[in-house]
Amino acid sequence: MKQNNRLKLTDGGQRRRSAGTIATSALMASLIMIPLTACSSSDNSTSASGGNEGGNSGPITVKNCSKDATYPSTAKHMYVNDGNMIATTLAVGAADNIANVSSLQDDKAILEAKYGKDVVDKLKVDAPESPSLERIIATKPDLVFAGWNYGFSESKNLMPDALKDHGIESYILSESCRQGGSDKRGTMDPWDAAKTDLTNIGKLTGHDDKANDVVKDVDKRLDALKQAPAAGGSDNAEGSGKPPVTFVFDSAKDTIFTSGKFGGPQAIIEAAGGKNATDDVDDTWTTVGWEKIASAQPDVIAFVDYPSQTFEEKVKILESNPATKNLEAVKQKRFVNLPYAMWTSGPLNIDAAEYMRKAYEKFGLVPKSDIHTDVQLPDSLAGREYFVEK
Numbered sequence: 001m002k003q004n005n006r007l008k009l010t011d012g013g014q015r016r017r018s019a020g021t022i023a024t025s026a027l028m029a030s031l032i033m034i035p036l037t038a039c040s041s042s043d044n045s046t047s048a049s050g051g052n053e054g055g056n057s058g059p060i061t062v063k064n065c066s067k068d069a070t071y072p073s074t075a076k077h078m079y080v081n082d083g084n085m086i087a088t089t090l091a092v093g094a095a096d097n098i099a100n101v102s103s104l105q106d107d108k109a110i111l112e113a114k115y116g117k118d119v120v121d122k123l124k125v126d127a128p129e130s131p132s133l134e135r136i137i138a139t140k141p142d143l144v145f146a147g148w149n150y151g152f153s154e155s156k157n158l159m160p161d162a163l164k165d166h167g168i169e170s171y172i173l174s175e176s177c178r179q180g181g182s183d184k185r186g187t188m189d190p191w192d193a194a195k196t197d198l199t200n201i202g203k204l205t206g207h208d209d210k211a212n213d214v215v216k217d218v219d220k221r222l223d224a225l226k227q228a229p230a231a232g233g234s235d236n237a238e239g240s241g242k243p244p245v246t247f248v249f250d251s252a253k254d255t256i257f258t259s260g261k262f263g264g265p266q267a268i269i270e271a272a273g274g275k276n277a278t279d280d281v282d283d284t285w286t287t288v289g290w291e292k293i294a295s296a297q298p299d300v301i302a303f304v305d306y307p308s309q310t311f312e313e314k315v316k317i318l319e320s321n322p323a324t325k326n327l328e329a330v331k332q333k334r335f336v337n338l339p340y341a342m343w344t345s346g347p348l349n350i351d352a353a354e355y356m357r358k359a360y361e362k363f364g365l366v367p368k369s370d371i372h373t374d375v376q377l378p379d380s381l382a383g384r385e386y387f388v389e390k
Helices: 021-026 082-090 109-116 117-121 133-139 161-166 190-204 207-229 264-272 290-296 311-320 349-362
Strands: 059-066 068-072 078-081 098-102 125-127 144-150 169-172 243-251 256-259 287-288 300-305 335-339
Touching: 021 133, 059 169, 059 190, 082 098, 082 109, 082 144, 082 190, 109 117, 109 335, 125 133, 133 161, 144 300, 161 169, 169 190, 190 207, 190 264, 190 349, 207 264, 207 349, 243 256, 243 264, 243 290, 256 264, 256 290, 264 349, 300 311, 300 349
Parallel strands: 078 098, 078 144, 098 125, 144 169, 243 300, 300 335
Antiparallel strands: 059 068, 256 287
16 A cells, blocks of 8 residues: 555556545545445455365355455466565465566565565566556456555556456455445454455465465464563663554655554554554544644654655655654654555564564663564665664
């Protein structure tokens, strides 16, 4: 969901939308094509047989956005949009099931670090940003993995129904499922959303066992984070005794693009021992006014790294805007900058949570712990000196 691509993918083929396009995209998102109702993780997991390890020739049924979705057979020629969904597919061992990808951009570096350069180099990039309906049709995929504002968009006529008319199946990113009767997205706990997609994509590609292993690994690492000492412990001399309030700063201009209680950052920040400054916003990725960050008085500011607005530009905005320049997080430079694919819903969320935990420790906001990070951040990532221990 990059904002310039991030609501990700919404108008004009951009991967992440620019700050100026957010309002327009929100209006277009109100034309709901697939009615949704609130759902829990149990409502969205695999609900029928099929898709066993090694492939399956029969129909496969999973729950997607609260609806039973039946696919004719194992997906072997997928079109996958965006770094987080590419990561989900690679995580379950389905690299060979991918025919084309789009919106890879700078996420390539973190995906290489996690899944291997050889694996990522083999991906065929069909479009640098959000593809058009016509472009997807031309590649003749059997399944498109995208999400609302992560590629799917009424304004571009790129929707599951439109693909279905051409004999192409779709799987919608669970984090982007729309709330019934609303243009808002998010219908389930963000960890449940990410794990649901891992399970379902594993089933749809014939990699159930690998998907289950990945989910178990996420759960094990989440348990370790829960066991880490909380803010206010005896070793936390500099802390306030409260979870560090963290504001997710995707990008900004007249408003700030951030993430509410249904987005990946909510899961990441809470698992790391912090509090999302916008956990009262009933949406995933969305915009808020400058007064929101000012009133939140965040302890930490977390940036989403992508080209449309650089890390240095975002810091300059914060240091010059009257609403933010005197915030303690800005003055103390408590900044965390992580790649887009780590923040948006997917398997890299657990890696992001571990980096956030270590950042809180470095800033003296929570006690030291045995938590360690499993993936090496790209050398090209700006701002590492602020939050990564040398």
